[in-house]
Each structure stands twice: as structure tokens, then as C-alpha cells.
Amino acid sequence: MTKRDAVFPADRHALYDEHGYSAAIRSGDLLFVSGQVGSRHDGSAEPDFSAQVRLAFENLKATLIAGGCTFDDIVDVTTFHTDPEKQFATIMGVKSEVFSTRPYPNWTAIGVNWLAGFDFEIKVIARIPEQA
Numbered sequence: 001m002t003k004r005d006a007v008f009p010a011d012r013h014a015l016y017d018e019h020g021y022s023a024a025i026r027s028g029d030l031l032f033v034s035g036q037v038g039s040r041h042d043g044s045a046e047p048d049f050s051a052q053v054r055l056a057f058e059n060l061k062a063t064l065i066a067g068g069c070t071f072d073d074i075v076d077v078t079t080f081h082t083d084p085e086k087q088f089a090t091i092m093g094v095k096s097e098v099f100s101t102r103p104y105p106n107w108t109a110i111g112v113n114w115l116a117g118f119d120f121e122i123k124v125i126a127r128i129p130e131q132a
Contacts, residue, residue, distance in 0.1 A: 052118065
């Protein structure tokens with residue numbers, strides 16, 4: 001069995017150690033990124049929803065960079081929302097900034113009733129580009 005190749009961002013937040021998980025796992029040419037939330041460095045939730053979504057994307061970006069990827073390498077996105085109807089416009093605004101050109105990655109959005117104090121979470125699978 002292959003050992004897990006864990007990836008962590010340079011400035012990792014406290015949630016990884018507190019809850020015992022890796023930010024991402026590299027397997028072959030794929031990077032499987034754990035759900036990223038709008039957490040501050042101490043693991044607490046950013047209270048403003050729009051800022052929380054932006055921070056989740058920033059945390060995602062840091063993890064992608066640590067794994068040798070960018071947003072352009074993402075092929076699969078899953079997001080979790082505590083109040084999808086109210087949150088949709090805010091999330092779509094940030095999403096359109098991050099993924100501004102076609103083709104867009106595939107995307108699945110799931111409504112949930114609990115995210116451990118957060119209101120938005122994003123997990124992705126990215127293809128790691130070949131090194132020249």
C-alpha cells in the first residue's frame with residue numbers, strides 16, 4: 001500500500017492539528033484537497049459571511065500552491081452551504097472572480113445543517129501539472 005503524501009500550506013491553520021486531518025493528499029498526478037473553510041489562523045470562523053467565503057478560497061489557494069497547483073488545475077469542486085438560498089448570490093460572486101474563464105470545473109453544491117461553526121466549505125480535486 002502506498003503511504004499518504006500529505007500536503008499542507010506554508011502558513012497552516014490550527015484546524016488540521018486540532019481535528020487530525022491533512023490539508024490535501026497527493027496521489028499520482030492528482031491533488032485531493034480537504035474541505036477548506038473561512039478559518040483564521042487560530043481555527044476560528046470569520047464571522048462575516050462574505051469574508052468567510054473569500055477566506056475559504058484563500059485557504060484553498062494556499063493549499064493548492066503547496067501541492068503545486070493553481071485554481072486553473074481544479075477539475076472537481078464540491079461546496080457545502082448552511083443556507084444555500086440566502087448565500088447563493090455571495091458565493092456566486094466570489095466564484096465568478098476565481099473561475100472567470102471557461103471551461104469551468106464541474107461543481108456540486110450541497111446544503112447542510114452543520115459545518116462546525118462555519119457556513120461555507122469547499123473541497124476540490126486538482127490535476128497536478130507536469131513539471132517541465
